[in-house]
Amino acid sequence: MKGNQMGYHLREGFRSIFSHGLMSFAAVCTIIGCLLIMGSFSLVAVNVDNMLARLEADNEFLAFIDDELTLDDAQAIEQKLKQIENISEVVFVTREEAMDSFVEDKEQSLFKDLPSEVLRHRYQVKVVDIELMSDTVQEVENITGIAKVRADLEIAEGFIFVRNIAMVLAIILIVMLVVISLFIIANTVRIATFTRREEIAIMKMCGATDWFIRWPFVFEGVIIGLFGAILAFFMQWGIYEVLHTAITNVANLSFVEIVPFINVAQSVLLYFLVLGFVIGASGSGLAIRKFLRV
Secondary structure (H helix, E strand, C coil), rough: CCCHHHHHHHHHHHHHHHHHHHHHHHHHHHHEEEEEEEEHHHHHHHHHHHHHHHHHHHCCCCCCCECCHHHCHHHHHHHHCCCCCEEEEEECCCCHHHHHHHHCCCHHHHHHHHHHHHCEEEEEEEEEEEHHHHHHHHHHHCCCCCEECCHHHHHHHHHHHHHHHHHHHHHHHHHHHHHHHHHHHHHHHHHHHHHHHHHHHHHHCCCHHHHHHHHHHHHHHHHHHHHHHHHHHHHHHHHHHHHHHHHHCCHHHHHCCCCCHHHHHHHHHHHHHHHHHHHHHHHHHHHHHHHCCC
């Protein structure tokens, strides 16, 4: 496409947007609403994934050794634990070390006189994939010499459940909202095309190609899509920061670490621009197709 032709198509695209201002405004608002919903669910999924990653990095469970085993026998179990595929790190803790750690965390006046024999040797075990933690715990429990295992499976399973639900809802909503956006933009361009159907027929009879006629409408849709995407990005940023501040100030949610928006801003902007471009161009292409059959 030559430069002068592109300039013509852009001017025509902008002219059509302003000549059908109400429908263009409706299309922009629809795109903003759709992208905000898509972006919000996607950001929820990002934050849940981040919390899962931190949980995987920090989370560990304890494998307690049978009291009847000697210290050497207890330490020999380490090799069996390391052979389990999902285990990333194993640390052996003697009953004396466990007692020292326990006393440091509690009121020493209450526990300092307790003998270390009341505790068991144990292993601190970290996993690679938290989704496989339940199976890993089961494998550890089956090792001879392991008396019992203490693991917070409910917390891990809760995070996984929330992440999966957020991802499924995000995918469903993206599909639904993309279809709605395509419909709105297609109708906007279709109205513009209908009012110019005679002009299009004359251009066709004068030898204009389908793409020469189509480009202004494609540019119209792309401009609407990109404009809506940019507005949606800044609105998403503002909403995210408000929620981030609100969650941070709630004492009961202090354990929730929200990903700063600046860390994902580039990805969100690219995501919005690509969706806005695709929705705008596709909607326009669908709208004008039947009017070119003259």
